[in-house]
Amino acid sequence: MLPSTLAQDTIIALATASGHGAIAIIRLSGPEAVSIVNGVFKGKNLQAQPSHTLHFGTIRDEDKILDEVVVSLFKAPASYTKEDVVEVSCHGSPYITEQLLKLFLRKGARLAEPGEFTKRAFLNGQFDLAQAEAVADLIASDSALTHQVAMKQMRGGFSQEIKALRVQLIHFASMVELELDFSEEDVEFADRSALRRLITTLQQLITDLLKSFEMGNVLKNGVPTVIAGKPNAGKSTLLNALLREEKAIVSDIPGTTRDVIEDEAQLGGIRFRFIDTAGLRDTQDTVEAIGVARTKQQLQKASLVLYLFDVTTTLPEQLREELAALQLPQVPYLLIANKKDLATPAQLKSFAGFEHLVYLSAGTKEGLKELEQSLLEVVNANEALTGDRTIVTNLRHFQSLQKTNDALQEVLHGLDTGLTGDWLAADIRRCLFYLGEITGDITTDDLLDNIFTKFCIGK
Template identity: 50%
Template sequence: MYKNDTIVALATPAGSGAIAVVRLSGSEAHEIASKIFVPAFAKADSKSTSELYHNLGANTVTLGHIYDGNRMVDEVLLTKFNAPRSYTGEHVVEISCHGSIYIQQEIIAVCLKNGARMANAGEFTLQAFLNAKMDLNQAEAVADLISSESETAHQIALQQMRGGFSSELKELRGQLLNFASLIELELDFSEEDVAFADREDLKRLLSESQQTLRKLIDSFALGNVLKTGIPVAIVGEPNVGKSTLLNALLNEEKAIVSDIAGTTRDSIEDEINIDGVRFRLIDTAGLRETTDTIEGMGIQRSYAKAEQSKLVLYLLDATQLNTAPRIMHCLMRIQILREKFPDKPLVVIVNKIDQITGLEHAEITKQINSKSPETILISLSAKSRAGVDELKTALVSSFKSGALSQDDTIVSNARHYDALQQAYSSLLEVQEGIENDISSEFLAIDIRATAESLGIITGEITNDELLGNIFSQFCIGK
């Protein structure tokens, strides 16, 4: 980290386009810009171009030209920001130029020639963090916002950028440090048996803190899948239409469809965005008894994928549910899946309804609902795609968390999750220490350990190695 350097990088994606933005940030940003930028109105003014530049107001956009010595590089729009009122907290200059790769490189080169250096990955946001424009959690949310590929991932990142999560942790950390300080103060008066920290107030704080941290920790399971995509396993016996359903949901021929049983021998995955929620659909091998070694391995993988998924779709072939024994067989399969995956939502899909009569369909749904009333049951035809939209609605409703709409905090960052786990463990040790009436010295150590774990999330406690690991994952230019 070189906090005093002035850095430059392309702030827009690499490659040709209509426009590109080159960003300068640092104490010398304006000085460098004044050497290479000539405002369009300069010829009508007797002042030097450098003086004209420095007279430009903050947060203004000016038409002009970039020069390398006497050679004009491009006509540009230059936006000027003065510290500390900029994204990075430093002086910032953003040059909007034509999107030619050659022009981009030339403008960056002339900036380097006049004293800037190339920015490292995430260094603009690192400057913002070092200048207290945002805390570490908010900085990481910037990266999540850039990489978000669905409405829910975008919403989670925005929640974190707004700082509500950080404010909650900072307030909790401050209260814990206050108690630790009072307990440590008691050590100076140990001979007088004076208690500065009210143990009952501390117990109440511990109870509230445990509830807060537990809620945040538990939210990670949802936050992580919403960020990376909710895995959905499509299971069922051979030839019930699993691959056809996958193709219908994706609206493309992703999986091979055949009348031959056991066509799918390995899992096939792809992603779909439904109403802002990202799903990872997994087509699996048909579940049946087999002597084929390869198919048997595929079936084992089917169960493994179902185990890893957050939602299981169990497909039935309506044309095979024409007898009571067949319906009972399917109901037994449903029960087996419920027992095998008790914590996963199970959606039972009656497929191929276009190949049976309305009366037959009514009888099938009646039998399933009477024997398994808690079942989420959907009827459709994957081949004709009738009823597929209803299935999509059911998928979204299964995971459209109320927490999101209520602006509750959802943790989606693995680093935050680990730190929260450590903080929670330390809180339990504090509680155990109070119950066992341990020495105030050890009690204060455990409280400070909790506060330290919370500080690691927000960046109040950090080191160069941690910052390097975090910001190296950012794109250049951000």
């Protein structure tokens, strides 16, 4: 339930983006939402209408008509916040929305704080905290995969896994604590071997979730993909081809690119951040040398590396030397034999023994589709898009899972050392606490404020 101070308030906000548009929506939620709108609405008596209905009419300030509107009614508890909710669809003029907001505020509503509608939904039991956070992720999603992950979490997929873990732990915690009531009789209600098996299973599940965060973080923020190679290998041409625009200057003069050029593109529902870099070579040019140093820095931060070489001028032995000198970090990479349209069959065949090799002509875009498919295969896009695997994308969830895993390890250590039931119960309670932080079974005002202030005002 909402705190009493909040439960008495009716909040209001613009639920659509500010600025000119065909339609704008003003949202109200709270005990007086229907009566406030009904008091200025010329049409049907809204208070007498059933939930989930639409009503056409005008909004008037005394005798002045402000706009013709459609009012949507969602009566408690069958609404997003589980309170009475009214949405007023008006014409998308900033002047009109401002006049309507001022009118509703005069009639008793107050401006909503960031995320307050979703915060009320959480506090009223509409969904748990992880699902509430997924609402913000869904709004921010900009690719098929981030949308899919957010939808799964908003519909409770991740929460169900966490709650299942807690239920099993709660059972053992209760059994261990029951033993404390019979400490003088030296009995064990909790099967220690079964508890050990449970802890081991939970650790494996949590480890899988922790491992998924690396993928989830990359997918949420885009896959940092560095395009590297010698000067004139065709890196800038490839960047332009991948972006479908002339982003980088292309020239036959070696060393044209002297700084990092970065832009994003979506391939197969996944967002890639392509980073074009200065050509790797020893140079006396001060500015170009800085660019080469930045290239090496980007390589250390990359999640994926595309190493380009000119297949018409490079020998296999030279490529091996370049790769050895480059010392690619332990990240996935693709070797791209560029300018295939200009190469002889013998030149193309000479590189057949190299792994992770793609033949391409960045200039004519021949082989570009094959390269894009290879990129998706490297990041396991098909598995991520079609699998049922839960992917952790939220740093707060990741940190709580880490703490849970550490507490589980303490439980195992306690079992190994014959720790008494009271200390064992305390470690299990720590596990329950950290898991509860994820779903909101355990919350603080500071935690909720930190989460919901990152939302937009109307959500």
